[in-house]
Amino acid sequence: MLHTSYIELSKKALNTNIRFLKTFLREDTRYSMVIKANAYGHGIEDILPLIEECGVDHFSVFSVAEAMRAHKIKKSECDLMIMGWIDNDELDWAIEHDVSFYVFTLDRLKAACSVAARMNKPARVHLEIETGMHRTGFCENELENVVSMLHEFQGDVEVEGVCTHYAGAETISNYERIKDQISTFSRLCSWLNERGIKPRYRHTASSAAVLNFPETAMDMARIGISGYGFWPSNETRMTHLLKMDKQDDPLKRVLSWKSKVMSVKNVGEGEYISYGSSYLTNRPATIATVPVGYGYGFSRNLSNLGHVLIHERRVSVIGSVNMNMVIVDITDLDNVQEGDEVVLIGTQGELTITVSSFSDMNNSLNYELLTRLPDHIPRYVVD
Numbered sequence: 001m002l003h004t005s006y007i008e009l010s011k012k013a014l015n016t017n018i019r020f021l022k023t024f025l026r027e028d029t030r031y032s033m034v035i036k037a038n039a040y041g042h043g044i045e046d047i048l049p050l051i052e053e054c055g056v057d058h059f060s061v062f063s064v065a066e067a068m069r070a071h072k073i074k075k076s077e078c079d080l081m082i083m084g085w086i087d088n089d090e091l092d093w094a095i096e097h098d099v100s101f102y103v104f105t106l107d108r109l110k111a112a113c114s115v116a117a118r119m120n121k122p123a124r125v126h127l128e129i130e131t132g133m134h135r136t137g138f139c140e141n142e143l144e145n146v147v148s149m150l151h152e153f154q155g156d157v158e159v160e161g162v163c164t165h166y167a168g169a170e171t172i173s174n175y176e177r178i179k180d181q182i183s184t185f186s187r188l189c190s191w192l193n194e195r196g197i198k199p200r201y202r203h204t205a206s207s208a209a210v211l212n213f214p215e216t217a218m219d220m221a222r223i224g225i226s227g228y229g230f231w232p233s234n235e236t237r238m239t240h241l242l243k244m245d246k247q248d249d250p251l252k253r254v255l256s257w258k259s260k261v262m263s264v265k266n267v268g269e270g271e272y273i274s275y276g277s278s279y280l281t282n283r284p285a286t287i288a289t290v291p292v293g294y295g296y297g298f299s300r301n302l303s304n305l306g307h308v309l310i311h312e313r314r315v316s317v318i319g320s321v322n323m324n325m326v327i328v329d330i331t332d333l334d335n336v337q338e339g340d341e342v343v344l345i346g347t348q349g350e351l352t353i354t355v356s357s358f359s360d361m362n363n364s365l366n367y368e369l370l371t372r373l374p375d376h377i378p379r380y381v382v383d
Contacts, residue, residue, distance in 0.1 A: 004291035004324070005259035005344065007379045009042060011050050013252035017229050018054045020250045021207075024214045025221055030201065032081065034224030035070060036062035041297075041370035042228060042255055044069050046379040051227075052078060060222050064090045067099050081126065081161075083222075084136075091115045091123070100124035100160050104136040106145060113153035126161035127199070129188050131181040133167040140188065147195045161201040161220070162189055169216075170208035170232035178209075182216060208232035211240060225367060229253040230355060253354065256346030257373070260339050261310065262289045264330070274319025274327050279304055285331045287318070290342050295323040297372035298344065302326075308342050312349030 022031060033056045034040075039047045044066065048059065052075055059074065061067050062084040070080055082101040086094060088111040094101050095116055103109045103125045116123035127146065130137035138146055150157060164185050168174035182204075189202055201219040207226035209216045229251045231237035241249070266286050273279040273287065290308065294300040298321060306317035308328055315328045330336045345353055355369050 001260060003376070003378055005257060005296060005377055007043070007373065007377050008256040008258065008346070008382045009046060009050065009379055010252070010254050010256070010382055011053070012383055013229055013254045014047075014050055014227070015054045016250075016252045017227050017254070018051075018056060021210065021223055021226055024210050025217050028219075029217050030058055030220040031056050032058040032060045032203075032220055032222045033227055034060045034083075034206075034222050036060065036066060036083070036224070037367075037371040038066075038373075038375060040225060040228050040367065041373035043375070043379040045073055046381070047254070048073055050381065058220070060224075064094065067094070071097055071099065088115075092119065095119055095121055095123050098124065100126060102126045102128045102136075102163070104128040104138060106142065106149070109146060109149055109157075113149060113156050116156040117153060122156060122158045124158050124160045126163050126201075126203075127159060127192075127197075129162060129164050129185060131164040131184040131188070132177060133165055133181070135165070137164060143188065143191070147192070147197060150197060159197055159199045161203055162192060162197070162199045163201075163203045166204065166206065166209050166213075166216070168208075169206065169212050170236050172235060178213060182213070206232075208236060211236055226251060228255065228370070230370075253346070255355075255370070257344040257377075258346065259290050259292050259342045259344060261336060261342060262291045262325070263338060264288050264336055272319075274322065276320060279319040283331070285329060286333075286336075288315075288328050288330045288336055290326050290328060290344075291324060292344060293322045293324045293326055295374075296377065297369070297374055298326060299369065299372070307353060308344055309346075309348040309351055309353055310336060310340060310342055312351060314351055314353075 033051050035044050038044055057078045059070055060081045060083055064082055064086040067080050067082050080099045086101050091112055092115055112123040112125055128137040130139045166178050166181055169178050185204055203218055203220035205216040205221045207223050210221050225232055267281055269281055269284050271281050292298050300321045302317055303320045307314050311333050313333055315330055317326050318329045319327050343353055345355055
């Protein structure tokens with residue numbers, strides 16, 4: 001094994017997730033797979049062709065750099081949308097390659113109009129509207145200027161979409177805030193429509209909104225974390241499992257992360273393990289080192305807290321997580337050898353280590369832990 005660990009991507013799990021999530025959408029609602037942050041750690045170049053095989057033909061990224069990566073490998077009939085960063089100098093590339101992009105400042109809208117007019121090719125823009133999250137988006141008092149500019153450059157700009165983002169649709173405590181945002185978006189869309197701005201897509205829904213407020217899916221849904229098999233929150237997961245009266249989780253994890261035992265040794269009672277003095281053996285112990293550490297996305301916060309699977313048993317991480325190694329206690333296992341499989345995320349036998357279990361142990365989010373997985377870890381497709 002050239003690398004110290006590897007990631008497996010399950011084609012079957014991905015297809016299962018997409019089919020399940022489509023049940024929350026109208027037939028005419030377009031499914032956009034969000035592949036920002038290196039496709040939530042799954043690898044843009046590795047996962048995009050699999051998503052296409054599942055019948056998805058629209059992809060959402062955050063930056064022009066991600067769009068360029070996706071554009072190189074996507075099918076020509078698939079669409080790309082940039083939801084965040086694109087410098088004005090890069091608008092030429094987006095317009096030339098029919099990549100749509102959000103506009104949420106007058107400066108970007110003016111630049112898009114100017115570049116499109118110079119290129120004699122329409123810019124495909126999505127007007128992001130501020131509805132109550134207070135992050136990016138045109139405020140209501142800016143919309144008169146937006147409409148005026150769009151009319152002035154009519155023909156140079158195609159308003160492909162009008163959109164917003166919800167401030168925490170995964171949590172019931174945000175219910176009133178989300179409802180207010182839905183109402184504001186509807187009102188402002190009507191206001192734009194009356195002034196001749198009639199987009200092809202109204203889109204507001206992320207994974208959480210699709211699952212908890214399915215009416216927000218509208219003409220297109222931007223589905224990220226759930227497409228990869230993870231619920232936006234445990235609250236959302238429990239709500240849906242109870243509603244469906246199911247014990248089996250309908251979302252299947254696409255990603256597994258595996259390594260191998262690097263060494264095995266015996267340590268006496270009363271010895272400190274790894275750096276510092278955070279772990280002291282209270283009996284004669286057998287330990288194994290695994291060649292993955294915080295430099296590979298295995299958080300240092302999992303020191304003395306994390307678990308891995310070896311020989312179909314759950315074993316504890318002991319001592320500090322190093323940059324390149326973790327140490328695990330295998331005292332209660334028989335005959336562990338160098339080269340034996342170690343599951344960091346995924347299933348071995350009847351046991352599973354989930355990204356959610358990592359999150360529970362170090363107060364992080366699924367999203368955060370997935371996106372820490374470095375690009376250099378090789379990804380392999382499995383059925």
